[in-house]
Amino acid sequence: MRPGRSDEYQEFAAARAGHLYRSACLLTGGDTHLAEDLVQETLGKVYVRWGRVSRADNPAAYAQTVLTRTYLAHQRRHSSRKEHSTASLPDTAGPGPTGDAPLRLTLVEALGRLPAKDRTVVVLRYWEDRSIEQTAVAMNTSSAAVRTRCVRALARLRSLLGDSLVEYARP
Amino acid sequence: MPVDDNDPNDAFEVRFTEALHQAGSGFEPPRQDLAARGEARGRRRAFRRQAAVLGGVTTVALIGVGGALMLPGGQAVGSHSSSTGASSPSVPPATSAATTSVSGDALVHTLEKLLPKGEFSDEEARGTGDPLPPFAKVVYDDGNGKAAVAVSFSRLRPGGQEARQTTECPDKVFIAFDTCRTTTLDDGSKLMILKGYEYPNSRSGTKLWTAEYVSRTGQHVSVQEWNAAAEKDAPVTRALPPLTAEQLSQLATARQWRTALDAVLVPPAAADPSPARGVPGGSVSSTLVSLLPKGVRVVSKSSADAGFGYAVLDDGKGASLVQVNVQGDQSDVENELFGAGTKTLPNGMKVVTHQRPGEKGGEGVVWWTVDTIRPDGYRVVISAFNSGAQNTAATRSTPALTMQQLETIATNAKWYARH
Structure with a gap:
């Protein structure tokens, strides 16, 4: 990589690593160790393709898509474990939350109970604010499939979280 | 925010979106060097060109098995004594006491001295004082066209997975290459020479030849050469990269790199997690192949991995992918996975079978699975497809x-x- 490009990449990676990590934490349902690994993997992939990524309209969105696909590939690789509801929270070791701890646990726990692809749809739509079409592209699937998953996931989250969101979401 | 009109869930969506942003923002990255670690991983990835392995294990393609490069056996690398010592290979020294740091300029100088006569330009380097791995890269012209040549240095945990995989020829299922050969040198170090391509799948004509040298103490030298003046986005300038396999191996094992290698720190243990508990012998694909019925030909199989493996079979009626996952304690999901239709064998093992359409879009693909779990939670799942x-x-x-x-x-x- 040319020195100029290398600087550009480093600036990009430093600026995006935090957000990618937060996205990864939500994608993994709070598995912070896996999240850390996914972010490193994502930045590694972006590094290799930086020549092209840096010319993309939105390198940040590109990196987010790489993260999504890296996560889904990880899930595929471990797919024999199936998409399952976690009876207990995944490993959330690491520095303590800086936000509202009770909220995070409740919401992240609920996310963790969704099948991986449903969770991915939710994170892309409501955390990344992506449209159904953009979500479908990132996940290599159809808009119809995203819509179905989204409706199903929201219904499930609603039943899991119910009115607790009202209680927690207002500071 | 994506909210559909007239959706009774609107109010919930609004609240949920707010709550999700609060919850997500509460996760603080556990380390400051996440970006640097990502770059380091990218660098290794670029050097090894094994990108496909990590992301696409289950989407395999059929690629024929190639020949092997005849490298003169047992390359003499002189007495390869290492200042780090080898008294306890599993506990490498954590610091580089009494090592001399080497500047990027010095690395470039050494590289240019070690290369055969020619012209040099576009030098680029990073010394050993930087937190990221040191390297030197030049554009070299031996008179037959400009070519990028790079050398980089790192330390791998001796005996660790990465040390092993670095000098293990990659699986042809994942990347395209012409020849690959790994040699064990007289002092026990390993050297892999891989003649491959910059773009593994596109065959753009840019060739990338690499030498990966890993000593018994985990000192790693990676040499790369292209038949173009830059690794990417540059036209091919010559038919082949400039150095022969033998020249590549001499460059990778040159004692002139010793000082730089001694200055590179050993990665922290956490960077190389201990191998997960997996199949005895460490290779799912080998165990799978050993258990196949007679008369079934193995077209290809994955490289050694203790948790996942596959083989593409042909019984004369067409290709069929069979893959196996082996997992440690899965007791927590046992009830969910082994529900209706589960039978229990006399030894306590539970078995459940599934036959369903393939999930990845291959036309007419069926997916057959036998899932098993032992009382201690050790799980073996085998899946077979009617496609390669x-x-x-x-x-x-x-x-x-x-x-x-x-x-x-x-x-x-x-x-x-x-x-």
Whole structure:
């Protein structure tokens, strides 16, 4: 990589690593160790393709898509474990939350109970604010499939979280 | 925010979105060097060109098995004594006491001295004082066209997975290459020479030849050369990269790199997690192949991995992908996975079978699975497809193995003999 490009990449990676990590934490349902690994993997992939990524309209969105696909590939690789509801929270070791701890646990726990692809749809739509079409592209699937998953996931989250969101979401 | 009009869930969506942003923002990255670690991983990835392995294990493609490069055996690398010592290979020194740091300029200078006569330009380097791995890169012209040549240095945990995989020829299922050969040198260090391509799948004509040298103490030298003046986005300037396999190996094993290598720190133990508990012998694909019924030909199989492996089989009626996952304690999901239709064998092992359409879009692909779990939670799952890959169209009506054969394989004691 040319020195100029290398600087550009480093600036990009430093600026995006935090957000990618937060996205990864939500994608993994709070598995912070896996999240850390996914972010490193994502930045590694972006590094290799930086020549092209840096010319993309939105390198940040590109990196987010790489993260999504890296996560889904990880899930595929471990797919024999199936998409399952976690009876207990995944490993959330690491520095303590800086936000509202009770909220995070409740919401992240609920996310963790969704099948991986449903969770991915939710994170892309409501955390990344992506449209159904953009979500479908990132996940290599159809808009119809995203819509179905989204409706199903929201219904499930609603039943899991119910009115607790009202209680927690207002500071 | 994506909210559909007239959706009764609107109010919930609004609240949920707010709450999700609060919850997500509460996760603080556990380390400051996440970005640097990502870059380091990218650098290794670029150097090894094994990108496909990590992301696409289950979407395999059929690529024929190639020949092997004849490298003169037992390259003499002189007395390869290492200042780090080898008294306890599993506990490498954590610091580089009394090492001399080497500047990027010095690395470039050494590289240019070690290369055969020619012209040099576009030098680029990073010394050993930087937190990221040191390297030197030049554009070299031996008179037959400009070519990028790079050398980089790192330290791998001796005996660790990465040390092993770095000098292990990659699986042809994942990347395209012409020849690859790994040699064990007289002092026990390993050297891999790989003649491959910059773009593994596109065959743009940019060739990338690499030498990966790993000493017994984990000192790693990676040399790369291209038949173009830059690794990417540059036209091919010559038919082949400038250095022969022998020249590549001499460059990778040159004693002139010793000082730089001694200055590179050993990565922290956490960077190389201990191998997960897996199949005895460490290779799922080898165990799978050893359990196949007679008369089934193995077209290809994955490289050694203790948790996942596959083989593409052909019984004369077309290709059929068979893959196996082996997992440690899965007791927490046992009830969910082994529900209706589960049978329990006399030894306490539970077995459940599934036959369903493939999930990755291959036309007409079926997916047969036998899932097993032992009382201690050790799980073996075998899946078979009526295609050489999950994402390609069916090549036959059913997989090459029957459900009974899959069950016989999955319940064999070879998967867990040691556990």
